[in-house]
Amino acid sequence: MKIRHKILIPFTLSIIAFGVFAALFVSWHVQDKTREIIQENMFLLAQEKLRDIDRVVVARIEQAEVYVSDIALEETFKESNDTFEKMEDREAYIEEIDTEWRQGVSPLTAQITENELSEEIRTEFQLNAFYEKRYGHPIFPEVFVTNKFGVNVAQTNATSDYYQADEAWWQETKENGLYISEIRSDESAEANVIDIAVRIEDEEGNFSGVLLVAYDIREVVRAVETLVARNTTGLLDVQTVTKATLLNAGGSVIHSTRRDFNLFDRYEDNVHKEIQGHDAGGMYQPLLETKTDSFSDDLLIHAHSKGVRHFEGLGWILITAYSEEEAFSVASFLRNIIFLTVLIVAILAFIVSRRIAHSIADPIEELTVQSKRLAEGDFTTQIGQSAERGSKDDEIKALFHAFETMRCKLKEMYESLDEKVRERTRSLAEANARNKAMLTSIGDGLIFISMNRQIVFTNGAAENMLGVTQRDMIGSVWTDIVTAVTGKGEVVPPEDMPMEQVLNAEGGVVVSTNTADDFYFTRTDRSTFPVIITASQVVVEGEKAGVIVVFRDITKDKQIDEAKTEFVSLASHQLRTPLSTINWYIEMLLDGDAGPLKKEQTEFLEQVYTSNQRMVGLVEALLNVSRLELGTFAVNPEETDIPALFRSIFDEVKPVVDQKCLDFVDDVQRNIPNTKVDPDLTRMIFENLITNAVKYTPEKGQVRVSAYIATAGEQVDEKEIREDSLVVEVADTGYGIPDNQKDQIFNKLFRADNVQQKDTTGTGLGLYISKLIVDHVGGKIWFNSQENEGTSFFVTLPLSGMRKKKGSKTLGE
Amino acid sequence: MAELKRTILVVEDERPLLEAIKKKLEINDFQVVTARTTEQALSYVDELERIDAIWLDHYLLGQESGLDFVASLKKEASGSKEIPIYVVSNTASPDKVQTYLRFGVTKYFVKAEHRLEEIILEIQDHIKNGSKEE
Numbered sequence: 001m002k003i004r005h006k007i008l009i010p011f012t013l014s015i016i017a018f019g020v021f022a023a024l025f026v027s028w029h030v031q032d033k034t035r036e037i038i039q040e041n042m043f044l045l046a047q048e049k050l051r052d053i054d055r056v057v058v059a060r061i062e063q064a065e066v067y068v069s070d071i072a073l074e075e076t077f078k079e080s081n082d083t084f085e086k087m088e089d090r091e092a093y094i095e096e097i098d099t100e101w102r103q104g105v106s107p108l109t110a111q112i113t114e115n116e117l118s119e120e121i122r123t124e125f126q127l128n129a130f131y132e133k134r135y136g137h138p139i140f141p142e143v144f145v146t147n148k149f150g151v152n153v154a155q156t157n158a159t160s161d162y163y164q165a166d167e168a169w170w171q172e173t174k175e176n177g178l179y180i181s182e183i184r185s186d187e188s189a190e191a192n193v194i195d196i197a198v199r200i201e202d203e204e205g206n207f208s209g210v211l212l213v214a215y216d217i218r219e220v221v222r223a224v225e226t227l228v229a230r231n232t233t234g235l236l237d238v239q240t241v242t243k244a245t246l247l248n249a250g251g252s253v254i255h256s257t258r259r260d261f262n263l264f265d266r267y268e269d270n271v272h273k274e275i276q277g278h279d280a281g282g283m284y285q286p287l288l289e290t291k292t293d294s295f296s297d298d299l300l301i302h303a304h305s306k307g308v309r310h311f312e313g314l315g316w317i318l319i320t321a322y323s324e325e326e327a328f329s330v331a332s333f334l335r336n337i338i339f340l341t342v343l344i345v346a347i348l349a350f351i352v353s354r355r356i357a358h359s360i361a362d363p364i365e366e367l368t369v370q371s372k373r374l375a376e377g378d379f380t381t382q383i384g385q386s387a388e389r390g391s392k393d394d395e396i397k398a399l400f401h402a403f404e405t406m407r408c409k410l411k412e413m414y415e416s417l418d419e420k421v422r423e424r425t426r427s428l429a430e431a432n433a434r435n436k437a438m439l440t441s442i443g444d445g446l447i448f449i450s451m452n453r454q455i456v457f458t459n460g461a462a463e464n465m466l467g468v469t470q471r472d473m474i475g476s477v478w479t480d481i482v483t484a485v486t487g488k489g490e491v492v493p494p495e496d497m498p499m500e501q502v503l504n505a506e507g508g509v510v511v512s513t514n515t516a517d518d519f520y521f522t523r524t525d526r527s528t529f530p531v532i533i534t535a536s537q538v539v540v541e542g543e544k545a546g547v548i549v550v551f552r553d554i555t556k557d558k559q560i561d562e563a564k565t566e567f568v569s570l571a572s573h574q575l576r577t578p579l580s581t582i583n584w585y586i587e588m589l590l591d592g593d594a595g596p597l598k599k600e601q602t603e604f605l606e607q608v609y610t611s612n613q614r615m616v617g618l619v620e621a622l623l624n625v626s627r628l629e630l631g632t633f634a635v636n637p638e639e640t641d642i643p644a645l646f647r648s649i650f651d652e653v654k655p656v657v658d659q660k661c662l663d664f665v666d667d668v669q670r671n672i673p674n675t676k677v678d679p680d681l682t683r684m685i686f687e688n689l690i691t692n693a694v695k696y697t698p699e700k701g702q703v704r705v706s707a708y709i710a711t712a713g714e715q716v717d718e719k720e721i722r723e724d725s726l727v728v729e730v731a732d733t734g735y736g737i738p739d740n741q742k743d744q745i746f747n748k749l750f751r752a753d754n755v756q757q758k759d760t761t762g763t764g765l766g767l768y769i770s771k772l773i774v775d776h777v778g779g780k781i782w783f784n785s786q787e788n789e790g791t792s793f794f795v796t797l798p799l800s801g802m803r804k805k806k807g808s809k810t811l812g813e
Numbered sequence: 814m815a816e817l818k819r820t821i822l823v824v825e826d827e828r829p830l831l832e833a834i835k836k837k838l839e840i841n842d843f844q845v846v847t848a849r850t851t852e853q854a855l856s857y858v859d860e861l862e863r864i865d866a867i868w869l870d871h872y873l874l875g876q877e878s879g880l881d882f883v884a885s886l887k888k889e890a891s892g893s894k895e896i897p898i899y900v901v902s903n904t905a906s907p908d909k910v911q912t913y914l915r916f917g918v919t920k921y922f923v924k925a926e927h928r929l930e931e932i933i934l935e936i937q938d939h940i941k942n943g944s945k946e947e
Contacts, residue, residue, distance in 0.1 A: 569904065573872060576903040577827055580924040584833045587929050593840050616925050636907075 003364065004357035011353040012346060019342025027335030034331050042320055045227070046244075050318045053223050053246070057194075057215070060139070061178070064198045064213050067124055071145055072200050072208060076117040076154065080147045081208055094151055094163050101162035109158050117145065117154035125156070125213060135219065141191050142214040145200070146170065148207055157188055164210070173197040173210045183217060183254055183263065191216040192263060220246065221255045227320060228257045243321040254316065363396045367403055379411035443552070448538070449499055450546040453477045465553055467524040483522040487530070492519065498535035502547045510536045521551070530558045564630055572623045579619065582612050614761060621765040624684075625748065628772040635681060635777060639674040642682075642726065646707060649687050653694045662697060665704035672709055675726055675799060681773045682797070685781075688766035689730040689793050695760055696791075697734030704731045709799065717784065717794050725779070725796040736787040745783070746771045754787065770795075819865040819940060820844040824854045824882065825901075826874040834868065837929050841937065850875040851882040858886065858893050865940055869918070871902035871909065880909070883916045899936055 071077055084090060100106035112118065125140040132138065144155035150165020164170045173179040181195035193214040200209035227244040245256035253265040439446060445462030447455055455473045463470050466481065473481050478499060484492040494500050497519075498511040512534040513519055520528040531551045538545045586609045588594060590602065597605070646668045657664045686705075693703045706729040710721045721727070737745055741752045749764040774781040778798055785791035821843045825831045828849075835845045846861065848854035850873055858864060867886075871879040879900060887894055898918040902909075905923045913921055919939065922932050 569906070573903050576925045577830070580903060581827065581829045581833065583925070584830070584837070584929040588833060588837055591930065593836060620925075 002361060004354075004361035007357035007360065008350070008353045012350045015349040016342065016346045019338070019345060023335050023338035023342060026338055027331045030334050031331035046318045046320045049223060049227055049244075049320075050316065053220050053316065053318075056219055056223065060213075060215050061180070061196050061198075063125075064196050064211055065178075067121075068198045068200050068211050070120075070124075071117070071211060072202050074117055074120070076115055077145065077147065077200075077209065080151075080153045081149075084147060084149045084151065090149065094149070097151070098162040102160070104158075106162070108162070112152050113155055113158055115154060118156060121145065121154055122156050137191070137216060137218055139216055139219065140213045141186060141193060141216055142188065143212065145209055145211050147209045148200075150210075153209065169195065169197055169212075170210055173199050173212075174207055182248060182250065182252070185263070186214055191218065192221075193217060217254065224255045224318070225257060245319045245321075247317040247319065249316065251317075360396070363400065367399070370403065370407070374407060374410060377414070379407060379414060445551045445553075447473070447478065447482075447549045447551075448546055449478050449503070449549060451503065451544060453479070453503070455481060456546065462551075465523075465529070465551075466521065485520045485522060485528055486518045487520060489528075498533045499547055499549050502535040502537045503544075505537065506544070508537050508539050510534065529553050529555050532557075561630060565627070568623060568626045568630070572619065575619045575623075576616070579612060579616050583609070583616070586612065618763050621763045621769065624769055625765055625772075628769060628776075635678045637676040637678050640677045640679045640682065642672045642675055642677075642707060643668050643670055645679060645683055646686065646705065649683065649690050650705075652687070653690055656694050657703070660694070660697070660699045660701075662694065662700070663702040664694075665702065667704055667706035669706075669708040672707060672726065675797075677726075677797065678777070681777065685770045685773050685795060686728060686730070688770045689728075689795070692762075692766055693730050693732040693734065693791070693793075695762065696755055696758075697732040701733040701790075703733075705729070706731075710796070716796060717782070717792075719780075719782075721796060724799040726799060728795045728797075729792055730795075731790065731792040733790040736789050736791050737783070737785040738787050742783075742785065746781075818842055818844045819937075820846065820861065820863055821866045821868055821936075822846045822848065822854060822857055822861075822864050823868040824848045824851070824873060824879065825868070825870045826850075826872060827870075833929065837933055838868075841933050843933075849873065851877040851879075851885065854882055855885060858889075858896070864893070864896050866936055867896055867898045868936070869898055869900050869902075871900065871904055880912060880916070883913065883918060887916060897939065899932075899939075901932060 087093060097106055097108055101109055121143050125143045140156075142155075142157050142159075144159055145153045146164050147153050150167075150170055151163055152159060169179050169181060177199040179195070179197040181197075183192055183194050185191075186193045191214075193216055195212055195214055197210050197212040199207060200211055202208045224244050224246050228242065243257045245258060245261055246254040248254050251266060253261045253263060255263065256265075439459040440461075442459065443461055445465045446459040447462055448457050450456045455476055455478050458470050458473045460470070462473070466473075468481055479494050484494075484497055486492060495504075498513060501511050502509055513532050517532070519531050519533060521531050522528050530553070532554050533549060533551045535547050535549045537547055586605055589597065590605050590609065646666075650664070650666060656662075690703070690705060693705075697703055706727075708727055710716055710725055710727045712721055712723045714721050716727050717729075735754050735758060737752055738754055741750075744750050745752065746767050748768045750768070751762055751764040755762065771781050774795060774797070780796045781794065783791055783793045819842070821838055823831065823834055823838070823845055825834060825847070826849050831847055831849070835847060838845045846857050846864070848857055852875070854867075854869075869879045869882065873879060873882075879902070883898060886896070886898075899920050899922065900913050900918050901922045901924055903924045910921045920935070922935075
């Protein structure tokens with residue numbers, strides 16, 4: 001949730017909640033209290049009212065009671081009693097009169113109504129004028145008196161019957177002295193009355209008659225009505241009592257302000273019994289009205305009369321209703337006041353908290369926006385105005401200042417970084433351009449192969465040579481692009497290629513092929529071209545990263561080689577042919593095929609022949625040297641009988657050995673096994689050494705040739721042999737090699753001074769050739785020599801055999 | 814000598830050599846026929862009734878070499894296939910030697926390595942022995 005809401009909502013809500021709670025609490029409390037007060041008041045009121053009613057009724061009763069004593073003394077009354085006392089057939093007489101009376105035809109009716117007593121009574125009770133004036137209606141609409149026998153003696157109006165003694169009320173009056181009837185409706189009086197009957201006694205206290213007054217209860221009704229009139233209970237000017245209902249002890253309605261209750265109606269559900277069950281009236285509530293009028297629920301207070309003085313009371317019940325709504329208007333008013341206050345406060349709170357929220361959230365938002373801009377690289381925008389709004393020293397302001405500082409710094413940094421990056425990029429671009437230029441301009445094809453055998457980059461020359469675009473090459477496995485074949489068209493397995501050898505090896509190795517090797521690359525059009533390949537391992541941070549392969553189309557070179565070789569071949573042929581011619585002609589001359597020769601002729605011819613032979617030897621040697629230098633001679637190892645090879649060389653030099661009486665020692669071990677060597681080349685090596693030894697040792701000297709197998713680790717002439725080898729030593733006691741020329745002895749066409757002087761013939765090529773061959777086949781050659789004492793030549797040839805080498809020609813052609 | 818002289822066909826392009834060889838062969842009792850090209854040589858083979866041996870150089874005049882001659886000769890259905898051929902050349906390339914031998918030449922000599930006499934004697938020996946076997 002946003003901060004501004006976080007501030008706003010809880011604050012406002014809590015105020016509202018508090019307010020609502022307070023309002024409700026207060027109003028409930030007030031309501032409660034008010035209810036209590038009202039109920040108390042209402043009860044008192046009801047009680048008071050009932051007492052009033054009682055008092056009024058009692059007063060009227062007393063009025064009758066007081067008058068009774070007067071009646072007892074009255075003449076008419078006394079006469080009546082006497083008369084009837086002495087009467088015979090009283091019953092018959094009464095019955096007769098009664099019957100007539102009922103029919104309305106008795107003259108007595110009028111008589112009694114107008115007699116003296118009746119006049120008195122009228123005066124006493126009716127007081128019509130007075131009552132009319134005061135109350136608007138007569139209080140006692142009807143009064144009559146009976147004697148002790150129950151017959152009417154006096155009456156204010158014509159009563160309905162003459163004889164009363166059979167009535168219950170007459171008897172009760174006679175018994176109890178007072179009788180109060182229930183309310184009844186009197187037709188003749190045209191009013192609702194209650195009958196009050198009082199016992200009349202004579203001086204001795206004997207029963208002498210009954211007085212009955214009909215009491216118009218309009219007074220009572222009035223009393224009930226005034227209850228509902230406007231009532232100030234002290235708190236507010238409020239009509240608290242909305243309805244009042246008066247019930248008699250039997251539960252019938254005497255009067256109610258409610259329209260739906262009429263005289264004599266039963267008040268609901270015998271509630272009167274319940275009420276009467278309570279002690280002295282209660283504030284028991286609420287009596288839920290089942291008969292409601294249009295108003296809302298009223299609460300009811302009831303009271304029933306306790307009685308006044310000796311009079312136990314009518315037993316009437318007063319039920320007053322009051323409208324809670326009205327009663328609680330105070331509480332409602334308060335509640336509403338509170339609500340209103342709360343509302344106002346809430347609004348205020350809302351406004352205030354909103355301001356606060358804004359003052360915090362707005363700057364934060366502003367900062368957020370600015371930060372985003374910064375993140376996008378926009379360093380130029382200034383901090384907004386919302387910063388200025390706050391007070392000078394608040395935290396927001398400080399934050400903004402700090403932010404501004406940061407922005408400036410970032411801007412600086414970014415700009416300088418930008419500059420630096422641009423610099424770097426420039427120099428990188430330059431370097432790149434240079435590299436690219438170099439790569440494109442070099443004539444050799446270049447491929448960089450990664451450890452997973454994929455071509456990572458390549459150059460234009462490779463593209464041209466292979467006929468595959470750089471784009472096609474990059475990403476492909478190299479064997480898909482480059483197929484190597486031999487000169488004969490046989491496919492070279494990839495593991496034999498320098499790339500694979502380098503990729504699989506360790507230690508920054510470099511493998512290169514040369515023109516003698518037989519690698520041809522295939523173009524996309526199936527044509528092939530010979531190549532030399534150099535593969536160099538690339539090591540990055542100590543780890544193999546791949547191999548850089550540089551290859552060159554050596555078609556020209558091979559052609560040149562081919563040409564050179566062919567040339568040499570041809571030259572050899574061209575040189576040898578005249579030499580052969582000379583040879584054979586001289587041979588024929590010497591054989592006498594052209595006729596006999598003189599001695600001197602023979603001698604001369606022999607000289608020529610010898611020289612020619614020398615020339616042949618020289619040509620041979622030169623041709624061999626040419627081939628050796630070309631590096632294009634073949635090595636064809638085959639199982640060779642080494643001792644036999646030496647023996648054949650020994651046979652060759654035997655004539656010279658014999659001639660010079662040399663001590664020739666054959667120290668060739670017979671147990672040398674057949675070794676895989678190229679016999680021709682091997683022969684050439686040792687032939688040279690042995691012929692040299694023989695040639696450069698004076699008469700009677702010694703030449704010793706040793707040959708044996710040495711195992712790895714053995715020492716030969718203080719040198720340790722690294723692998724099993726054939727070791728040959730050719731030692732002589734000849735002229736030796738001068739110290740200052742030892743380093744030149746293997747040079748081409750070199751002949752040391754001492755032997756030059758000795759008039760020996762030599763091409764100066766023998767040792768050169770021997771060394772070339774030994775080096776070529778992977779062996780070692782060295783010597784020890786002391787001038788005029790002798791020389792020892794050592795040769796080691798590895799027993800692993802000469803490495804077979806393909807060449808274009810064999811030496812000696 | 815009851816037997817006829819052996820006839821030998823010498824195929825060699827170098828004239829002086831040819832002369833020398835011819836002379837030496839005649840001294841050794843051979844009848845010599847010389848040719849300098851393969852065509853010449855082949856025609857001689859066709860014409861002559863009997864040739865006992867052929868002395869063949871590798872390098873010859875014209876386009877074709879001794880090898881071509883041998884190839885052509887060996888193709889023929891007639892008995893000329895059987896004539897022993899001795900290649901006497903100055904080239905000693907093993908490939909060439911092998912090829913010649915594979916074609917069925919009797920022997921290969923490197924000129925510079927042998928005396929003329931030597932070669933001739935060997936040829937003679939060979940023919941004699943060969944005829945004995947026949």
